[in-house]
Each structure stands twice: as structure tokens, then as C-alpha cells.
Amino acid sequence: MERVLAEAGEADAAADFRLSRLHASGDPARVRQFEEDLDRVGPAEARRLDLRRELEQLLAEAATQDPLAHHPAGRSIGDGIALAYSDLGEWSHAVDWLERAYARKPGRLRRLLMDHPFDRKGLATEQRYIRLLRIAGLDDLL
Numbered sequence: 001m002e003r004v005l006a007e008a009g010e011a012d013a014a015a016d017f018r019l020s021r022l023h024a025s026g027d028p029a030r031v032r033q034f035e036e037d038l039d040r041v042g043p044a045e046a047r048r049l050d051l052r053r054e055l056e057q058l059l060a061e062a063a064t065q066d067p068l069a070h071h072p073a074g075r076s077i078g079d080g081i082a083l084a085y086s087d088l089g090e091w092s093h094a095v096d097w098l099e100r101a102y103a104r105k106p107g108r109l110r111r112l113l114m115d116h117p118f119d120r121k122g123l124a125t126e127q128r129y130i131r132l133l134r135i136a137g138l139d140d141l142l
Contacts, residue, residue: 001017002047003087006047011043011044012043014047015043019034034049055081055084055085058077058080062078068104076101091125091126095128098129102135113133130142
């Protein structure tokens with residue numbers, strides 16, 4: 001929902017959505033930083049900065065534990081990394097992580113591509129993503 005709001009030019013609503021998620025996460029330092037960023041650089045840039053912080057946190061976790069291990073909530077660290085890269089518009093890096101997930105668990109590819117809110121238009125600029133869609137039988141998303 002947050003990405004959809006941001007893509008629709010609703011930067012304030014996207015920032016509000018992110019802020020409520022941050023409050024729910026129980027990370028007061030990150031909430032404070034996001035609120036400071038909102039005042040300093042505005043909602044769109046504050047969201048981008050927090051996405052970068054989220055990505056850095058996920059990459060740090062991936063360095064100390066298996067990023068592709070099943071997570072009870074359904075989203076692995078690797079899934080989160082791919083989503084963060086996608087939200088930041090770093091399509092090649094996002095597809096790198098999608099390919100890693102596919103190599104590890106091929107049978108999960110279709111669900112991964114369908115269940116997570118990736119920016120499909122942006123990812124479609126990467127031929128490797130298009131190949132993954134075809135492998136998963138999701139040609140209709142092209």
C-alpha cells in the first residue's frame with residue numbers, strides 16, 4: 001500500500017503509512033530518525049532515506065544468518081532485501097535477490113513473485129525478471 005501511495009504521488013500518505021508501520025515495529029530510534037527526516041527533507045525523501053536504512057539493516061542481518069531461510073511470517077530476509085531494492089528503484093539488485101531465492105527454492109518462485117508487492121513495471125526493465133516470470137508461468141504479468 002505504501003509503495004502504491006508513493007507511486008500515485010501521495011508522498012504524505014505514503015510517509016504516514018510508513019510512520020505507522022515504524023511505530024508498530026517498536027523501534028523508537030528509527031521512528032525518531034524518520035520524524036526528523038520528515039521535518040528536514042519532506043515526506044518523499046524521508047521515506048527513501050528510511051528505505052535505505054531498512055535495506056542496510058536487512059543486509060546486516062543477511063551477513064549473520066541465512067537470508068533465504070523460511071521465516072514464520074512468510075517473508076525471508078532475502079525477500080525483504082528484494083522488496084527494499086525494488087522500492088528504491090534498484091532493479092538489478094532486486095532481481096539478484098529474486099534469482100538467489102529461485103536458485104534456493106525453485107518451487108517457491110511463483111508465490112514469491114505473486115505474494116510480495118514488488119514494483120513490477122520497474123522490475124520488467126530487467127530481462128532476468130522477465131525470464132523469472134516466464135519460468136513461473138506468469139507471462140500474463142508482462
